[in-house]
Amino acid sequence: KAGVTQTPRYLIKTRGQQVTLSCSPISGHRSVSWYQQTPGQGLQFLFEYFSETQRNKGNFPGRFSGRQFSNSRSEMNVSTLELGDSALYLCASSLDVGDTQYFGPGTRLTVL
Amino acid sequence: GENVEQHPSTLSVQEGDSAVIKCTYSDSASNYFPWYKQELGKGPQLIIDIRSNVGEKKDQRIAVTLNKTAKHFSLHITETQPEDSAVYFCAALNTGFQKLVFGTGTRLLVSP
Numbered sequence: 001k002a003g004v005t006q007t008p009r010y011l012i013k014t015r016g017q018q019v020t021l022s023c024s025p026i027s028g029h030r031s032v033s034w035y036q037q038t039p040g041q042g043l044q045f046l047f048e049y050f051s052e053t054q055r056n057k058g059n060f061p062g063r064f065s066g067r068q069f070s071n072s073r074s075e076m077n078v079s080t081l082e083l084g085d086s087a088l089y090l091c092a093s094s095l096d097v098g099d100t101q102y103f104g105p106g107t108r109l110t111v112l
Numbered sequence: 113g114e115n116v117e118q119h120p121s122t123l124s125v126q127e128g129d130s131a132v133i134k135c136t137y138s139d140s141a142s143n144y145f146p147w148y149k150q151e152l153g154k155g156p157q158l159i160i161d162i163r164s165n166v167g168e169k170k171d172q173r174i175a176v177t178l179n180k181t182a183k184h185f186s187l188h189i190t191e192t193q194p195e196d197s198a199v200y201f202c203a204a205l206n207t208g209f210q211k212l213v214f215g216t217g218t219r220l221l222v223s224p
Contacts, residue, residue, distance in 0.1 A: 004155075033211075033212070035212075042214055042215075042216050042217060043156075043201065043203075043212075043214040044214075045211045045212060045213070048211065056211050058211065090155050090156070092212075097207070098144065098205070098207030100146065100158060100161060101146070101158075101212060102158060103148070103155035103156045103157070103158075104155050105153075105154055105155045106154075106155045
């Protein structure tokens with residue numbers, strides 16, 4: 001089976017812009033979670049989707065949003081980018097809630 | 113909420129030695145504990161996991177132990193090899209939710 005794929009792999013944006021990141025889960029997996037990884041804060045949970053519904057959300061401002069489509073693919077959006085949003089954004093998929101999570105390679109976002 | 117502490121932050125060993133990384137968690141409701149290995153430029157890769165109804169699990173050179181009473185779990189790598197060099201993350205999950213809480217990571221360096 002193909003693993004979790006994320007596009008794009010690298011992205012450079014300027015402050016104030018918005019960005020959309022995409023994640024395709026492992027075939028058959030219905031749950032998708034997003035994490036932000038930075039050197040200072042480590043790996044932090046953003047949100048989780050299951051069957052097109054957001055089930056859980058981390059402590060991030062409303063500028064961070066996401067959605068899941070009927071084929072389980074997910075997107076996350078960050079509006080009004082700030083320098084501090086520079087990070088590796090990771091997507092993880094699992095068969096169901098509470099199952100093992102498998103990570104994609106991440107999208108490296110740089111905000112200038 | 114859950115808090116996971118991980119020690120040490122860096123660990124240097126000689127090839128062939130054993131390496132031990134320890135984590136403690138705060139939420140007694142957490143019942144799933146995965147370990148991930150992250151190499152430079154890649155997403156975290158699951159290497160082993162354990163659920164709260166098991167005290168120990170082994171997979172070749174890797175083992176994980178769990179002490180629910182003390183709320184700590186450890187990763188043991190025997191006969192280390194240079195390719196084991198990476199950052200290792202422990203995590204804890206309450207399977208009623210999908211929010212993995214990660215430790216701060218251990219950078220393992222195995223010298224030939």
